[in-house]
Amino acid sequence: MIPMPFGWSFVLLIVIMVLASAIKILREYERGVIFLLGRFWKVKGPGLIIVIPFVQQVVRVDLRTVVMDVPTQDVISRDNVSVKVNAVLYFRVVDAQKAIINVEHFLDATSQLAQTTLRSVLGKHELDDMLAEREQLNADIQKILDAQTDNWGIKVSNVEIKHVDIDESMVRAIARQAEAERERRAKVIHAEGEMQASEKLLQASQVLSQSPQAMQLRYLQTLTAIAGDKTTTIVFPLPMDLIQAMLKSMDVEKKE
Structure with missing residues (x-):
């Protein structure tokens, strides 16, 4: 070789x-x-x-879906309450050409855009909306991010707000508000019960007034219920019809 x-x-x-x-x-x-x-x-x-x-x-x-953690953001709500909010972002590249040519470091750009969008969207809502309407807020943020990253060849599929941290003094204020709300509801329910009971009592009185014998039977039922209690003194009203009948019988005996 x-x-x-x-x-x-x-x-x-x-x-x-x-x-x-x-x-x-x-x-x-x-x-x-x-x-x-x-x-x-x-x-x-x-x-x-x-x-x-x-x-x-x-x-x-x-092209796989990227799960990005949005750092905690200081947000001032519409009702001037300071809260700390963080979220998680799900997105993927759907157009590789746009992701490389139209933006520098699309991962960093998407992260910064998510942070600013989170602050701007939540700042337009009150604290109660952040706590009660989280799904609607997630949908609003996702829609805005998806529209702005479309030119970058990125599809934002989902946004989830994870935590809404509130100051301790604000937590106590919310607890007092919830307690006051429960007391208000209890008073309203009690008042509605009193009104319904008064209506039923009015109907019962109208029925009893149509028959004096029914009133006397009602007195006897009340005495029976009271006699079952372990009390030594029983105070009950007497109907005027019964007293007048007793007085008339006493006058007849005196005349005889």
């Missing part, structure tokens, strides 16, 4: 290295943005792609 000169061996080694660097393998969730002499050419992948060294450059883009 004739030995190969050193110069040819070096050239062959360079060719092999160039060919090896030209071969790129992209996973199923990856895309490669190809630039030809600095100008955008096309998006390739997934699978095996060939990139011409020194002439073409490739930028890998991950």
